[in-house]
Amino acid sequence: MQKKKDFEELFRNNYKQMLRLSMLIIKDEEESKDIVSDIFTSIWDGTINPYVDKPQNYLLMCVRNRCLDLLNHKRTKERVYRLLTLESSLPSIAINNDTPDMQRLREMVDTLLTPRDRQVLIMKYERKMKYREISDELNISQVAVYKHLSQALKTLKANFK
DSSP states (O other), X not given: OHHHHHHHHHHHHHHHHHHHHHHHHHOOHHHHXXXXXXXXXXXXXXXXXXXXXXXXXXXXXXXXXXXXXXXXXXHHHHHHHHHHHHHHHXXXXXXXXXXXXXXXXXXXXXXXXXXXXXXXXXXXXXXXXXXXXXXXXXTOOHHHHHHHHHHHHHHHHHHOO
C-alpha cells in the first residue's frame, strides 16, 4: 500500500515538469507523453528506482536521456532511408577493371580494409546487393552495413591519392 502512495505522490509532483521537458526537447506531445509514461511504467515495474536524494532531478535526467535516444534513433533511421533512396536513384556505371588505378584500388581493398569492411564493400559494389540483402546475409543491421561501407570508403579515399 505504501508503494502505491509513494508512486502516486511521485507522479503528482513530477509528471507536468517531466512532460514539459520532453515537449521542449522533442516537440511532439504524443511522443512526449509516451516517454514520460514509459518512465513511470519502469518505476512501477522496479526497473528504475527514483527514490534517491533528489528524485525530481533523477526523473528529469531520465526524460532527457530518453528524448535524446529517440532523436538519435530518428536521425539514424532518416540517414539510412536517404542512403537507400539515393542508392536506388544512382545510375549503374560500367568500370574497366584492367586499369592500373583499379588494380591499385583492388590491392588496397585486400590489404587495408578489415575483413568485415572488405566483405560488405564487395557485396555492395561487386555483387550489387542492397543494404537489406547484405544485412540479412551477414545477420547485421542496415545501419551496421552503412557504417562498414562508410569506414571502408573513408579508408580507401584517405589512401588513394
